[in-house]
Amino acid sequence: MPELPEVETVRRGLERLVVGKKVISVEVKFSKIIKTDEKIFLSEIANQEIKAIDRRGKYLIFDFGDNILISHLRMEGKYLLFDDEIPDNKHFHIIFNLDDESTLVYQDVRKFGTMEWLPKNRKLDYFKIKKIGPEPNEKTFQLKPFQKSLSESTKKIKPLLLEQRLVAGLGNIYVDEVLWSSKIHPMRIASSLKKFEVEKLHDEIIRILQLAIEKGGSTIRSYRNALGEDGTMQNYLNIYGLVDQPCSRCGTTICKIKVGGRGSYFCPKCQIL
C-alpha cells in the first residue's frame, strides 16, 4: 500500500491500535524481510513496549525507546491486528505477539518489504545515508533548494521525483497526479522546467500528498481489512489508471507510456513534451 499518504494512514491506524502495548515475542516466517541481524532483533524486541509509531517518507518507524524498528511496505506490505486466533495465511511473514493477547501480523504477498532493528541514535543517519529528502510540507520542503536541484539535473522529471532525494513520499500514483496537475510531461528534462512550472510543481506536491492523507490514501487492487486501508483518494485521481478515458480538464483521451520503466499516465494536450 505504499506511497506516503497510504503509509501515513497505516501509521495512524497502528498508533491507535498498538501504542502502549508490549511485544512479548516475534515469529519470523520469512527471514529475508529482516535486513539486520535476526537473532539480535528477536532477543532485543522481546518484552519491549511500543512507545510510538512514527513515519519518515514511506518508512514506518516503531519506537521502542532505546531502539526502533524501521518497516518499509514496498509494493504490498500490510499490517493486520487480530484480537485472538490468527487465520492460516501463507503471506503472513512476521508475527508480533502482544501482551494483551492480540497479534500484529505483517502480510506481504510479494515479500519485497523490509524491516530493520536499529538503536534509536542511528535514526537520522539511516535516512541521511538513504538520501531521503524533506517531508512534503511548507516548512521542510523549500522551493529554493528544489529549484536549484532541478536546474542542475538532466534527468527526466518523473524518475527524478521518484528517487525520494529531492522530496520524500511520491510514488507512481501521486507523481503522475502531481505532473498532470502541474501540466508537465513526465519525460520533460528537469533543467528545462520554467520557473513558474517548478513553483507549480512544488505547490502541487504538497497539496496533493496532503489531500491524499486527508482522504486516507488510495485503495487500488485492494484486498480486505488491512490497517488503514479505508482510503477514498482513488475517487479523486485525475490521471492515474485512466488510460483511454477523457482528461477531466480538456476532454482529450489519456495516454499511457513507459517512463523509466514505470507505467505513466498523461494527457497529451495538457502535458506537452
Add this chain to the structure above:
DNA sequence: TTTACTGTTGCAGT
C-alpha cells in the same frame, strides 16, 4: 500457456 503488468527500491551493468 505465455507474457506483461503491478502503490518500490537497490544493485549490476554500460
Add this chain to the structure above:
DNA sequence: AACTGCAACAGTAA
C-alpha cells in the same frame, strides 16, 4: 558519475 535495466516475488489479466 550518471544513466538503464532488472531483480527481489506472487498474483492477475489478456
